[in-house]
Amino acid sequence: MRIYKNFINNDWVGAISGKTFPVDNPATEEVFAEVSRSGTRDIDAAVVAAGSAFNGWRLTDPGSRREILKEIAKKTVEHGDEVAKLITQECGKPFVEAQDEIDVIASNFEYYAELGRDQIGRIVAPTSSRSMSLVKYEPYGVVGCIIPWNFPMALMAWKVAPALAAGNTVVLKPSEVTPVSILKWAEMTCDSLPSGVLNIVNGYGKEAGSPLVEHPDVPVVAFTGSIATGTIISQLAAKNLKKVSLELGGKDPVIICADCDIEVAAKGAAWGGFMNAGQVCTSVERVYVFDEVADSFTEALVEEAKKVNIGDPMDANTDMGPMASSVQYEKAHEKVGLAVEQGARLLTGGGRPEVFDKGYFYAPTVFDNMTAEMELMNEEAFSPVVPIQKVKSLEEAIEFSNATKYGLGCSIYTKDIELAMTAADDIKAGSFWINNPLSENNAAPFGGMKMSGQGRELGIEGLDEFREPKHILIDYRQEKKDWWFPYGSDGE
Ligand code: ADP
Numbered sequence: 001m002r003i004y005k006n007f008i009n010n011d012w013v014g015a016i017s018g019k020t021f022p023v024d025n026p027a028t029e030e031v032f033a034e035v036s037r038s039g040t041r042d043i044d045a046a047v048v049a050a051g052s053a054f055n056g057w058r059l060t061d062p063g064s065r066r067e068i069l070k071e072i073a074k075k076t077v078e079h080g081d082e083v084a085k086l087i088t089q090e091c092g093k094p095f096v097e098a099q100d101e102i103d104v105i106a107s108n109f110e111y112y113a114e115l116g117r118d119q120i121g122r123i124v125a126p127t128s129s130r131s132m133s134l135v136k137y138e139p140y141g142v143v144g145c146i147i148p149w150n151f152p153m154a155l156m157a158w159k160v161a162p163a164l165a166a167g168n169t170v171v172l173k174p175s176e177v178t179p180v181s182i183l184k185w186a187e188m189t190c191d192s193l194p195s196g197v198l199n200i201v202n203g204y205g206k207e208a209g210s211p212l213v214e215h216p217d218v219p220v221v222a223f224t225g226s227i228a229t230g231t232i233i234s235q236l237a238a239k240n241l242k243k244v245s246l247e248l249g250g251k252d253p254v255i256i257c258a259d260c261d262i263e264v265a266a267k268g269a270a271w272g273g274f275m276n277a278g279q280v281c282t283s284v285e286r287v288y289v290f291d292e293v294a295d296s297f298t299e300a301l302v303e304e305a306k307k308v309n310i311g312d313p314m315d316a317n318t319d320m321g322p323m324a325s326s327v328q329y330e331k332a333h334e335k336v337g338l339a340v341e342q343g344a345r346l347l348t349g350g351g352r353p354e355v356f357d358k359g360y361f362y363a364p365t366v367f368d369n370m371t372a373e374m375e376l377m378n379e380e381a382f383s384p385v386v387p388i389q390k391v392k393s394l395e396e397a398i399e400f401s402n403a404t405k406y407g408l409g410c411s412i413y414t415k416d417i418e419l420a421m422t423a424a425d426d427i428k429a430g431s432f433w434i435n436n437p438l439s440e441n442n443a444a445p446f447g448g449m450k451m452s453g454q455g456r457e458l459g460i461e462g463l464d465e466f467r468e469p470k471h472i473l474i475d476y477r478q479e480k481k482d483w484w485f486p487y488g489s490d491g492e
Helices: 041-058 062-078 080-091 095-118 154-165 178-194 205-214 227-238 264-278 289-306 326-341 394-401 417-426 461-464
Strands: 002-004 006-008 012-013 020-025 030-034 121-124 129-137 142-146 169-173 197-198 220-224 244-246 253-256 286-290 347-348 365-368 387-389 410-411 431-434 467-475
Touching: 006 041, 006 142, 006 178, 012 467, 020 080, 030 080, 030 178, 041 142, 041 169, 041 205, 062 080, 062 095, 062 154, 062 178, 080 095, 080 178, 080 286, 095 154, 095 169, 095 461, 129 289, 142 154, 142 205, 154 169, 154 220, 154 461, 169 205, 169 289, 178 197, 205 227, 205 387, 220 461, 227 244, 253 264, 253 394, 264 387, 264 410, 286 289, 286 394, 289 347, 289 365, 289 387, 326 347, 326 387, 417 431
Parallel strands: 002 030, 142 169, 142 220, 169 197, 220 244, 253 286, 253 410, 286 387, 365 387, 410 431
Antiparallel strands: 006 012, 006 197, 020 030, 121 129, 129 467, 347 365
């Protein structure tokens, strides 16, 4: 069995303790790799490497930095299928979805390679003549990136590409559930990076993640994961007043208006709810359907749920693989049980499909008869479970949509521009999708309002997370100013 090591100073090194941890395939429950189980000393070594590389990287010609990042994008495409197979093997998502992640890495590195070269500051109108005010954006230093298991590669790229493009160096801690694809990707694509610019240290959250967050020489931490872990990270980082960007959970509503095309809306809701087995922070987590179309929409969604092809995620015909881990499977099943207990009506799914005797497969699940106070309408399920609640009007849908602590995304299906744009104005969410759920754009910001996070990824906003502005004032004339001492008229 292959043992994967840490990547520090462009070298592959085992954890100082010599320990490893296992990574399994959620479709077969078989362990297929061992990975270095790191701790504080390994993080220290990586931060020293990144710190030593910082000045060189910061001062690298922007044009050369662009070339290096573009080279990573090119090699990512060349080795894409090999890396995508590992994503599927450790995460369980269908191969076609893993290939999408490869596209995301390549396009992100391309996008930020250009943006980082092009956007370095601005000139501000000065307050006096013969002078100039420049605003220059500078990198912070060593950036710590901590990422989850549901999009192990895409969420890596969303952080690492802009952090490097802005001139920072990086220490990355992958999720302990899905570290292998990242390590393989680094092995195959990152040889053009100068030593120490990107370092990858593996391990568990408390053992390797916390020391990274607390390290005094890491001024910025970028994290994607649960609200619970995000809160811990925020508290740890506050001790040194670090800058933190957090992309946390969601409870994204989808609003089905009476005028919409039911078939399209049902297909969209099924894809949005069951893609990656519902383990997407912007999954469809709750449906608010107008009374008039509730029965027809519910029937259509149940049909779509039953049609989802569950199976071997490497099979090209598979729509949905297993959940990523036994922990996720158990959490999903508990939430489904609670919904039944609270009076929700289970229309389809609700457990492991009978054809599987192993693997963390969970059938696409649909509930109706939901009411606003039920837990499944309020707490993130992060599983292939879609609950439906009826609403009388758009006002009611907006009120319910805003009633949770989350504010990540929201979708609506309608042809009525007034309904769509009123909801877009009034619902607190970082992304709002009209008739096209879960669609990202490299050039547009992504992130959460309320407890779904702080800061943004993608777009110019995603670059701004990793650089700080400096105002430089230039006065062409060296002469005493009228407003200096002495203030009194006795002075010269
Ligand atoms: P989930 O609960 O969905 O597995 P988490 O938010 O706990 O997601 O994990 C996301 C990432 O955060 C992983 O890389 C994990 O190792 C890391 N992590 C978990 N706990 C901590 C912690 N206390 N400090 C730093 N990182 C952590």
